[in-house]
């Protein structure tokens with residue numbers, strides 16, 4: 370089991386973590402975004418530290434995915450900056466951000482339909498120079514509990530195994546930050562518990578920061594160190610989940626939206 374020094378320090382949250390202020394891994398300021406002539410995001414500011422799990426919740430259309438698109442480099446913001454390890458990366462493309470340690474997952478896990486599991490890993494390993502080994506792929510598979518035989522075509526994998534396969538190939542890059550858009554969407558309860566476990570391993574043992582968008586508040590209860598609540602393109606609350614969940618703004622935006 371890999372336990373980084375920072376991970377060890379975080380283990381003693383109540384004591385050491387409270388005293389040591391780690392610099393942010395990723396920080397964005399004053400982010401706004403227009404799409405199709407509409408303002409989609411307004412004045413978004415957030416920070417995430419190494420190994421931290423930051424949850425983003427909010428009703429449909431709040432702008433959660435759009436924010437991930439900006440942080441991952443698929444969209445350019447109208448205003449604002451994104452910094453990674455203190456450097457301004459606002460102008461970097463998706464592939465450039467992935468090279469410096471920012472990985473992202475999508476709401477729908479799209480796998481290469483005409484490859485087997487083994488061929489998918491091989492293609493992922495050979496995207497590196499020097500090529501990564503089969504052991505690297507095995508290690509990444511173990512981290513996400515992916516135990517499917519290499520000969521299985523990816524097209525027959527269920528949603529959860531697709532997610533695991535994609536996550537394992539992403540982990541081959543050794544990301545320090547994962548931007549995850551609803552990784553529990555479409556999963557049954559036991560799978561949700563397992564993905565919680567996997568994310569805990571990645572954050573607390575591998576020291577990977579995880580920004581996780583999730584609709585269902587209860588799923589973040591156990592895993593997120595803190596949460597941000599978005600509504601209509603803005604951040605309306607942030608903090609520990611249990612501290613903000615009953616605030617009038619969150620109740621109005623989140624719970625009462627379905628009525």
Ligand SMILES: Nc1ncnc2c1ncn2[C@@H]1O[C@H](COP(=O)(O)OP(=O)(O)OP(=O)(O)O)[C@@H](O)[C@H]1O
Nearest residue numbers: 404405409427428429430431432433434435436584
């Ligand atoms: N390409 C686009 N052009 C115009 N408007 C868009 C575009 N993409 C998203 N939007 C709008 O931006 C708003 C935010 O969408 P976004 O997908 O970021 O929300 P979300 O919080 O991820 O929602 P969900 O919970 O349904 O996934 C929505 O009103 C959506 O209709």
Ligand SMILES: [Mg+2]
Nearest residue numbers: 433434435476
């Ligand atoms: Mg979304």
